[in-house]
Amino acid sequence: MPKRLLQLLGVCALAFTMLGAGTPATSFDKIGHQLMCQCGCGQVLLECNHVGCPVSGPMIEELKAQMASGLATGGILGWFVNKYGPVVLAAPIRGGFDNAAWIVPFAVFGLGVVAVLMLARLWRQRHATLASANRHETTAPHISDAFRDRIRQETDLP
Amino acid sequence: MLHPMPSFGSFSLLIALALSAYTLFAGTLALFAIAKKRSLAISAEHLLETSRRAGLASFVVISCAAFALIWAAFTNDFSVDYILHHTNRALNPAYKFSALWSGQEGSLLLWAWLLAAYGFVLRLRHKVDVTLSAYASTILAAVQTFFLLLITFATHPFSIVPGGVPPADGFGLNPLLQYPEMVIHPPMLYLGYVGFSVPFAFALGALMMRYPGEKWIHITRRWTMVTWLFLTCGICLGMHWAYAVLGWGGYWGWDPVENASFLPWLTGTAFLHSVMMQEKRGMMKSWNVWLIFITFLLTILGTNLTRSGLVSSVHAFAQSSIGSWFTGFMVLTFAVCLFTFFYQRDHLRAENRLESLVSRESSFLFNNLVLLAACFTVLWGTLFPVLSEYVQGSKVTMGPPFFNRVAIPIGLFLILLTGIGPLLPWRSTSLRAVRRNFVLPCIAILVTAGALMFAGVRPWQDDEPTSGVYALLCFSLGAGVITAIVAEFLRGAAVVRAQTGKHLLASAFLLTRRNTRRYGGYLIHFGVVVMFIGLAGSAFNQSKEVEMGFGDSLQLGSLRIVCQSYSQDSNANYDTDYAILDVSRNGKAITRMTPERRFYTASQQTSTVVAIHSTLARDLYVVFMGRNPQTDRPIIKVFINPLVNWIWIGVGIIVFGTFIALTPPLTPATRRVEFHERSRIGGLPLLKEPLGTLGQAKAAAVESGHA
Amino acid sequence: MLSYRRRSASTAGLMNFSVLLPATLLTLSCFAYIFWPQHGTSHAVEKTRLDYLRERKEVIYENLRDLNFEYRAGKYPDDDFQRQRELLEGEAATVMTEMDSLEV
Numbered sequence: 001m002p003k004r005l006l007q008l009l010g011v012c013a014l015a016f017t018m019l020g021a022g023t024p025a026t027s028f029d030k031i032g033h034q035l036m037c038q039c040g041c042g043q044v045l046l047e048c049n050h051v052g053c054p055v056s057g058p059m060i061e062e063l064k065a066q067m068a069s070g071l072a073t074g075g076i077l078g079w080f081v082n083k084y085g086p087v088v089l090a091a092p093i094r095g096g097f098d099n100a101a102w103i104v105p106f107a108v109f110g111l112g113v114v115a116v117l118m119l120a121r122l123w124r125q126r127h128a129t130l131a132s133a134n135r136h137e138t139t140a141p142h143i144s145d146a147f148r149d150r151i152r153q154e155t156d157l158p
Numbered sequence: 159m160l161h162p163m164p165s166f167g168s169f170s171l172l173i174a175l176a177l178s179a180y181t182l183f184a185g186t187l188a189l190f191a192i193a194k195k196r197s198l199a200i201s202a203e204h205l206l207e208t209s210r211r212a213g214l215a216s217f218v219v220i221s222c223a224a225f226a227l228i229w230a231a232f233t234n235d236f237s238v239d240y241i242l243h244h245t246n247r248a249l250n251p252a253y254k255f256s257a258l259w260s261g262q263e264g265s266l267l268l269w270a271w272l273l274a275a276y277g278f279v280l281r282l283r284h285k286v287d288v289t290l291s292a293y294a295s296t297i298l299a300a301v302q303t304f305f306l307l308l309i310t311f312a313t314h315p316f317s318i319v320p321g322g323v324p325p326a327d328g329f330g331l332n333p334l335l336q337y338p339e340m341v342i343h344p345p346m347l348y349l350g351y352v353g354f355s356v357p358f359a360f361a362l363g364a365l366m367m368r369y370p371g372e373k374w375i376h377i378t379r380r381w382t383m384v385t386w387l388f389l390t391c392g393i394c395l396g397m398h399w400a401y402a403v404l405g406w407g408g409y410w411g412w413d414p415v416e417n418a419s420f421l422p423w424l425t426g427t428a429f430l431h432s433v434m435m436q437e438k439r440g441m442m443k444s445w446n447v448w449l450i451f452i453t454f455l456l457t458i459l460g461t462n463l464t465r466s467g468l469v470s471s472v473h474a475f476a477q478s479s480i481g482s483w484f485t486g487f488m489v490l491t492f493a494v495c496l497f498t499f500f501y502q503r504d505h506l507r508a509e510n511r512l513e514s515l516v517s518r519e520s521s522f523l524f525n526n527l528v529l530l531a532a533c534f535t536v537l538w539g540t541l542f543p544v545l546s547e548y549v550q551g552s553k554v555t556m557g558p559p560f561f562n563r564v565a566i567p568i569g570l571f572l573i574l575l576t577g578i579g580p581l582l583p584w585r586s587t588s589l590r591a592v593r594r595n596f597v598l599p600c601i602a603i604l605v606t607a608g609a610l611m612f613a614g615v616r617p618w619q620d621d622e623p624t625s626g627v628y629a630l631l632c633f634s635l636g637a638g639v640i641t642a643i644v645a646e647f648l649r650g651a652a653v654v655r656a657q658t659g660k661h662l663l664a665s666a667f668l669l670t671r672r673n674t675r676r677y678g679g680y681l682i683h684f685g686v687v688v689m690f691i692g693l694a695g696s697a698f699n700q701s702k703e704v705e706m707g708f709g710d711s712l713q714l715g716s717l718r719i720v721c722q723s724y725s726q727d728s729n730a731n732y733d734t735d736y737a738i739l740d741v742s743r744n745g746k747a748i749t750r751m752t753p754e755r756r757f758y759t760a761s762q763q764t765s766t767v768v769a770i771h772s773t774l775a776r777d778l779y780v781v782f783m784g785r786n787p788q789t790d791r792p793i794i795k796v797f798i799n800p801l802v803n804w805i806w807i808g809v810g811i812i813v814f815g816t817f818i819a820l821t822p823p824l825t826p827a828t829r830r831v832e833f834h835e836r837s838r839i840g841g842l843p844l845l846k847e848p849l850g851t852l853g854q855a856k857a858a859a860v861e862s863g864h865a
Numbered sequence: 866m867l868s869y870r871r872r873s874a875s876t877a878g879l880m881n882f883s884v885l886l887p888a889t890l891l892t893l894s895c896f897a898y899i900f901w902p903q904h905g906t907s908h909a910v911e912k913t914r915l916d917y918l919r920e921r922k923e924v925i926y927e928n929l930r931d932l933n934f935e936y937r938a939g940k941y942p943d944d945d946f947q948r949q950r951e952l953l954e955g956e957a958a959t960v961m962t963e964m965d966s967l968e969v
Binding site: 027030033034036043044047049083085086087089091092096098102104105107109112113117119144 | 472553557
């Protein structure tokens with residue numbers, strides 16, 4: 001049963017990490033949410049809420065212009081990176097070291113799961129050997145009836 | 159020119175520094191003498207008592223300093239640089255009070271003050287365990303000395319303006335901070351941050367003195383829970399403030415400073431869970447010690463991140479050099495923890511081992527794993543820009559898309575565990591006994607998923623299915639967990655009913671009172687799930703931004719919004735521009751909303767006042783964005799945010815659950831109460847206690863009342 | 866405080882006083898409080914073995930109560946429950962035997 005549980009957990013993990021790997025739809029909204037406003041507000045471009053923000057307005061115009069030129073998502077994002085530097089991307093997606101940002105958390109989580117499972121196994125084995133060695137100590141026989149009676153009376157629910 | 163009140167404040171800080179340093183040194187000396195059984199010129203006990211009193215006095219003295227600063231704010235003493243920069247004459251008195259923490263210097267003073275307050279309570283209650291409290295008091299004094307050094311030498315709150323002649327009026331408080339929650343949010347958050355120093359001090363102290371047994375956990379449990387509650391409330395008030403004030407329609411932007419407050423919350427939550435393993439089963443001692451060490455270090459890191467300018471954040475205070483102070487303190491603390499751990503590690507040997515993979519213990523292991531993985535992910539995301547700059551020479555942004563993609567799956571795992579954990583019993587078990595306990599929650603999950611799909615939640619039909627799928631999973635898992643919690647209550651209540659013959663509801667009530675900690679905990683879980691359901695609602699947010707003249711209307715979802723008029727108003731503190739909008743659904747009027755935009759004269763800054771109409775199903779959130787400079791027509795942005803209210807309700811349930819968990823439990827009556835006298839043994843005072851569980855449990859309750 | 870500043874230089878002495886007096890008072894009262902003769906200091910009581918055992922016993926009892934409760938709530942099969950209970954009772958008996966030997 002635990003094995004089946006583990007398999008299930010594995011499938012879930014795979015499902016979660018694979019989500020969002022769908023086809024890229026080149027829509028204004030989607031790209032606009034992958035870019036950050038550069039006015040220093042720290043907000044996503046399309047969510048920057050300063051009216052008269054000197055930066056987000058022109059940036060949105062640039063985005064519209066780039067989309068009108070028929071560039072693909074990657075091309076548009078690349079154009080923005082060239083103009084504003086990599087900080088314009090809301091998340092690092094340029095490949096190379098940027099990949100580490102995505103891989104490391106899942107890798108650490110995976111390693112953690114493995115470590116916990118190994119630890120649990122180790123503990124269980126140690127417990128099993130201890131238990132078999134101390135079988136005579138840990139089981140009932142040497143508890144006197146008086147003690148057992150007292151313990152039960154003091155701990156049993158009425 | 160002399161400035162009596164600022165001088166008094168400065169002087170108080172110096173005395174407080176001297177007192178803290180004395181508490182630290184006298185405490186260290188006395189404890190060292192006691193531990194090594196060395197004799198000093200005066201008795202170690204007396205020295206320890208002077209150390210304790212100095213610690214108590216330091217609270218009073220820091221209070222004087224804080225009072226001096228607040229006094230300066232209320233009397234418009236603009237000769238104090240800090241007051242000049244954070245208040246003005248027309249400012250509402252409540253916000254003058256909050257000037258104490260609206261800047262770097264003041265907030266560090268608040269930090270030191272709260273630390274002293276925690277220390278004050280700890281030192282007053284030292285009789286719980288005199289030696290352990292002395293260790294904790296000395297360690298707290300060390301932390302307090304650091305903060306007082308910082309305040310006195312790096313960021314002095316009582317600096318006088320250059321020339322000493324005050325301007326006629328101050329520069330005013332940042333308008334974003336002029337909001338009722340901002341009077342509560344920072345102190346709450348700081349109470350949470352600072353509070354983790356107490357369990358940290360107890361844990362480190364217990365390790366230093368090789369404290370026998372796990373009683374120190376019992377003593378610190380309430381401290382930790384109260385601290386956790388403060389931190390939770392602080393974070394959630396911050397969320398609500400961001401939602402109601404910043405006007406971007408969301409409550410959590412994964413800003414480095416938000417993350418910084420979230421990190422110790424995650425490790426603190428992990429600690430609260432895994433410490434039960436140590437208390438009940440004597441397991442995971444080293445792990446727990448490190449969890450609380452890390453939690454404390456994360457609170458310091460959080461403060462460092464906010465102030466040092468290491469990462470860019472909208473929250474950050476003015477960049478300053480105090481980052482190096484914090485880094486130095488963190489390194490020192492870590493070194494002390496590491497040394498103590500290695501020196502005393504044989505003291506932390508476990509008494510029991512895990513017996514089965516399917517037990518409450520192992521579910522705690524996984525819970526810790528997931529919480530720490532979440533903590534690591536958030537920390538990683540927060541610090542990756544720094545790392546990237548170091549490795550590839552260019553800074554990158556780690557915005558919401560990163561965190562949403564990475565943190566949400568971890569959050570869903572956490573919900574799953576919230577459901578599974580309580581169903582498993584302690585120690586070893588075969589799954590066969592509890593298998594049927596899983597049936598109902600699984601049915602609830604499937605039924606909810608089916609019902610939602612039937613009702614039209616079919617994310618795979620969207621362009622961007624991810625968030626919809628997550629939401630669907632979250633709703634279904636949430637339903638499962640709630641079912642599991644309710645079933646758990648009912649199962650317990652059935653046992654109590656069998657004992658007492660009361661009806662089910664009364665039994666459930668009695669059950670909760672008998673084991674407040676467990677059932678309070680379940681209530682907290684319930685609150686967390688409700689909150690998650692609210693968070694998942696964001697997958698279905700809608701928004702629209704339009705220019706609206708008189709009589710113009712817009713349609714969003716089923717709601718129709720008509721602009722009735724615009725108006726302007728003005729008072730001493732600010733000028734207001736606002737819109738009057740009528741909201742209707744299917745021709746039926748629902749409400750009238752008035753979003754505002756304010757211009758604060760003192761600080762020359764504008765801010766929005768969002769209008770929100772909340773129901774259980776959705777929030778209608780309207781922002782007056784300002785006027786289009788070309789047409790002079792107002793721009794209105796409207797959001798429909800489903801289920802946001804569930805978040806705040808969830809927080810309410812969490813707070814309620816924590817209060818339940820904090821109340822001392824009723825003693826479970828057992829069959830027989832026996833009496834027998836104890837004789838005096840060793841250095842023990844005579845204990846004349848009626849034995850039997852009733853008497854013992856009562857004594858324990860009294861004791862825990864002290865803890 | 867503003868009114869202070871409007872006063873002429875002749876009141877400088879008074880202002881000096883107003884700066885020094887509270888600070889001095891605060892320092893003196895702190896000193897007095899800290900070094901005031903101590904009566905009935907709570908002495909650091911070394912935790913005895915018996916104290917430790919008493920705590921252990923209470924924890925084991927708590928575990929036993931939990932076990933009983935969870936068994937009745939249907940979380941343990943009979944044989945598992947019996948085994949667990951005997952183990953815990955064994956632990957409790959060991960602790961209580963030692964307690965009895967210390968208490969005599």
